[in-house]
Amino acid sequence: MPNRRILSLWFPRLGAERAIRLDPGLDRAPFALVREVGSAQTLASLSRRASAAGLHRGQPLRDAHAMCADLLTRPEVPHREAAFLGALHRWAGKFSPWVAQEAPEGLVIDLTGCAHLFGGEAALLAQVEEDCADLGLTVRAGIADTLGAAWALARHAGGGAAAHRSGDAIDQEARATRSRAGKRRHWERGGVAPASAAPPPDAARIAPPGQTHGVLAPLPVAALRLPEDSVEALHRLGLRRIGDLTGQPRASLARRFGTGLVRRLDQALGSAPEPISPRAAPERFAVRITLPDPIGLEADVTAALERMLPRLCQRLERAGRGARTLRLEAHRTDQSMEWRHVSVARPSHAPDRLHPLLAMKAAEIDAGFGIDMLRLEAIRHEPIRARQPVGHHAAGEAVAERLKAGDGLDDLIARLGARLGLEAITRVHPADSHIPEKGALTYAAAWSAPAGPWPRPPRPRPLTLWRPEPIHGPEGPTVPRQIRWRGRDLTIVHAEGAERIAPEWWLDDPDWRTGQRDYWRVVTDAGDRLWIYYAHGGALSPGWFCQGAFA
Numbered sequence: 001m002p003n004r005r006i007l008s009l010w011f012p013r014l015g016a017e018r019a020i021r022l023d024p025g026l027d028r029a030p031f032a033l034v035r036e037v038g039s040a041q042t043l044a045s046l047s048r049r050a051s052a053a054g055l056h057r058g059q060p061l062r063d064a065h066a067m068c069a070d071l072l073t074r075p076e077v078p079h080r081e082a083a084f085l086g087a088l089h090r091w092a093g094k095f096s097p098w099v100a101q102e103a104p105e106g107l108v109i110d111l112t113g114c115a116h117l118f119g120g121e122a123a124l125l126a127q128v129e130e131d132c133a134d135l136g137l138t139v140r141a142g143i144a145d146t147l148g149a150a151w152a153l154a155r156h157a158g159g160g161a162a163a164h165r166s167g168d169a170i171d172q173e174a175r176a177t178r179s180r181a182g183k184r185r186h187w188e189r190g191g192v193a194p195a196s197a198a199p200p201p202d203a204a205r206i207a208p209p210g211q212t213h214g215v216l217a218p219l220p221v222a223a224l225r226l227p228e229d230s231v232e233a234l235h236r237l238g239l240r241r242i243g244d245l246t247g248q249p250r251a252s253l254a255r256r257f258g259t260g261l262v263r264r265l266d267q268a269l270g271s272a273p274e275p276i277s278p279r280a281a282p283e284r285f286a287v288r289i290t291l292p293d294p295i296g297l298e299a300d301v302t303a304a305l306e307r308m309l310p311r312l313c314q315r316l317e318r319a320g321r322g323a324r325t326l327r328l329e330a331h332r333t334d335q336s337m338e339w340r341h342v343s344v345a346r347p348s349h350a351p352d353r354l355h356p357l358l359a360m361k362a363a364e365i366d367a368g369f370g371i372d373m374l375r376l377e378a379i380r381h382e383p384i385r386a387r388q389p390v391g392h393h394a395a396g397e398a399v400a401e402r403l404k405a406g407d408g409l410d411d412l413i414a415r416l417g418a419r420l421g422l423e424a425i426t427r428v429h430p431a432d433s434h435i436p437e438k439g440a441l442t443y444a445a446a447w448s449a450p451a452g453p454w455p456r457p458p459r460p461r462p463l464t465l466w467r468p469e470p471i472h473g474p475e476g477p478t479v480p481r482q483i484r485w486r487g488r489d490l491t492i493v494h495a496e497g498a499e500r501i502a503p504e505w506w507l508d509d510p511d512w513r514t515g516q517r518d519y520w521r522v523v524t525d526a527g528d529r530l531w532i533y534y535a536h537g538g539a540l541s542p543g544w545f546c547q548g549a550f551a
Contacts, residue, residue, distance in 0.1 A: 003209045005121070005143060006276070007109040008150035009092070009128065011085075013138045014105045015045030018084045019074055021136055030068050033076040034061055044076045048138070078104070089279075091131070095124065100278045106154075108147060110276055121206055144207035147276060148268030149216055152223030152242075157205055213269055217243030224264040230257055242268070283319065286377035287312045294333050294370025301330070301362040301374065305355065308376045313349045316378060322347025325380035328358060330365045331373040338365055343422045345413040345446040347382040353411060357418045413445050422446045430454050435504060435512075436547070437465055459499045460521070462531045462548030468511060471544040477534045479520055485546055490524040497521060498534075514540045521550065 011017075015033045020026050030053045035044035041061040043050075053068040064071055081104060088107060092099045095118070098110035111124070118124040121143050132139040142153025207215040216223070219242050222231050234257070239245055245253065245265055254262045266272035287308045295301065305328075316323060324347050329339045340361035348354060358376075365371075413425050425445040430452075431438055439461070474480030479495045497520035503512035514535035522530050531548035 003112075004145055005111040005115060005209070006145070006147050006150040007095070007111045007124075007128075008102075008142045008147070008154040009107040009109070010140045010154045011088070011105045011132075011137055012140065013045055013047060014084065015076060015081045016047045016050070017137050018081060020047060026072055026074075029070045029072050030055065031072045031074075032064065034073045035076045081105075095128070098276065098278045100276050102151075106151075108150070108276055110278070111143065125205060142205050142207075144215070145209060145212050146268055146270045147274045148225065148264065149207055149212045149270075151225065152216060152219050152268060153205055153207060156219045156223040213246065216268060217241065217246065221245065224261070224268055226261060226264060230261060233257065284377065285312060285315050285319070285321070285323070285381060286375060287315075288373060288375040290373050291371065294367075294372050296367035296370050298363050301365065301367075301371070302359050304374050305358050305362060305376070308374065309351045309355055309358065312376055312378065313351045313354070316349035316381065320383055321378075321381040322349050322384040323354065323378040323381050325378070326354065326358065327377045327379045328361060328365075329375040329377070330367070330371045331375070332368045333370045333372050334368060336368065340364060341379075342418055343380075343414070343446065345410040345417070345422070347384050349384070353414075357414055360415075360418050409450075417446060427451065433504075434501065435509075436461060436501070437511075459519075460550070463551045465548045468533075468545040468547045471532060471546055474544050477518060477536070479522070480544070483524075483532075483544070485530075488526070490526055490528065492522045493525055494523040495520050501533075514542065514545075 016031055019033065020031065027047060027049070030050035031047040032043045032050045032055065033045040034041050043055060043057055043059045043061065043064055046055055046057060050068070050071065053071075055064050055068060055071070061073065085101060085103065085105070085107075089099055089101055092107050092109055096109045096111055096114045098112075100108045102108055111121070115121045115124050118127055125141055125143070128141055129139060140154050140157075142150045142155075142157060144150040144153055220240060221234050221242060221244075223242065226234075234240070234245075239248075242265070245261075246269075250262050253265075263272060267274040289304050289308055291304070295304070312323075323344065325341055325343045327339055327341055329337055331337045342354070342357045342361055344354070344357065413422070417425050423444060426442050427445045427448060428451065429441045429443055429448070431441045433439060439457075469485065472484040474483060479492065479497075481492055483490050483492065498518040499520075500516060500518050502516050503509065514537060516536045517533040518536070519531060519533040522532055524530065529550040530546050531550065532544060532546045534544055535542050537543075
């Protein structure tokens with residue numbers, strides 16, 4: 001059984017380089033992503049030009065602009081960085097099936113038994129760097145027997161130990177006294193002075209099997225993934241490198257710095273286990289067709305869909321999934337791409353239900369100089385229950401049940417949504433409130449079930465409701481004979497009521513600050529059947545208002 005070998009990948013400029021991939025013009029000047037930290041703005045990810053200008057991560061944006069006037073910035077979008085890291089997760093699957101993410105900028109790969117497929121670990125690292133260079137990404141890698149050691153090599157190999165801010169580090173001493181630093185360190189702690197020369201690149205990135213201790217010894221204590229306060233405390237005691245900790249009694253370290261320090265040290269050296277929990281890359285359902293000659297007619301696109309859609313639906317059916325949203329991409333000969341989205345009210349993997357919707361969207365695609373590749377992907381999918389094939393008699397019963405279940409309504413919603421947008425198709429559900437204008441809730445029809453039976457109101461409600469409009473003229477709670485509403489003088493010939501409705505005392509609704517209301521159904525001489533009320537007054541003055549009209 002080969003020794004366990006772990007590869008740690010760190011992408012220190014992931015966010016900035018992702019944005020540069022989308023807009024190459026951002027790389028013409030120093031560029032950085034900005035993160036909101038409370039009321040301040042700090043730099044979250046920097047390009048190479050920004051780092052060369054002396055900027056660093058975590059620097060306030062004002063200080064960065066003072067140092068680099070031509071700095072370009074964009075706001076950080078964490079979910080897009082996470083999605084991009086997920087794409088790199090799928091790419092890393094070419095090296096090993098055992099891949100885990102270290103959010104927000106790292107990947108961990110278990111290379112046990114896989115490195116020889118690429119010609120060895122050094123050749124594998126060269127392949128990783130070549131792939132990342134093609135993607136326009138900066139990567140730092142480390143290979144070791146443990147996850148902690150690989151993490152330390154990827155982030156700290158080749159660098160010296162960080163000095164404490166007080167200036168007492170040996171690396172900060174004057175040239176005349178620096179030559180005696182090694183002897184003094186040996187006299188104080190019984191150790192040897194660290195090598196002054198940086199290790200070769202390959203040796204810095206790859207720890208030979210069984211030599212983890214020697215490779216980690218010259219690295220700073222921050223490589224143990226310790227909190228900043230613990231690192232600062234170790235620096236104040238002169239413990240700046242991992243080799244300074246390995247010779248110390250574990251009980252003393254645990255008593256002074258907690259068990260976290262000892263656990264991280266043991267994990268890095270392999271004395272304590274640290275399992276890797278790989279997360280399988282999300283399954284993608286997509287098909288494509290490459291055309292020998294460019295096409296531009298709608299009929300050609302529809303014919304290509306007839307070949308692509310059954311294959312996609314078969315993959316969805318085998319996985320027990322149904323498409324909610326499909327994305328149709330048309331790649332043109334001029335290296336441009338146009339896409340259309342289609343959503344359905346209920347997840348499905350039936351081609352006959354999805355093809356009419358895609359055909360409508362195919363007519364909207366501009367072929368330009370010609371389309372040479374089409375791609376169809378289910379970007380949103382949900383699990384659906386399996387169905388048992390039946391005979392002709394049972395199929396008729398199944399159709400009847402389908403009509404009874406409302407599948408025809410779902411198809412109608414999908415067709416209307418393909419033209420108007422699914423967010424424009426809504427349905428109304430009853431709400432648990434005695435306030436007239438709050439008696440119904442509006443939901444998107446595609447993501448809600450049909451409403452159940454509506455509760456019967458204590459009194460008839462108007463067909464149309466609007467915000468309360470003042471009625472001029474009358475005073476007092478008695479129903480007036482003459483009113484003026486919307487610029488018209490009306491006479492009330494019949495009135496029926498009253499129905500008293502109290503406000504929701506636990507809410508502060510501006511429309512109900514007039515207190516309790518007495519509602520009346522009135523008929524005017526002009527034929528209007530109105531719903532008016534008298535507000536008894538609360539925070540506002542009392543008066544008459546009109547809120548609705550009956551059919």
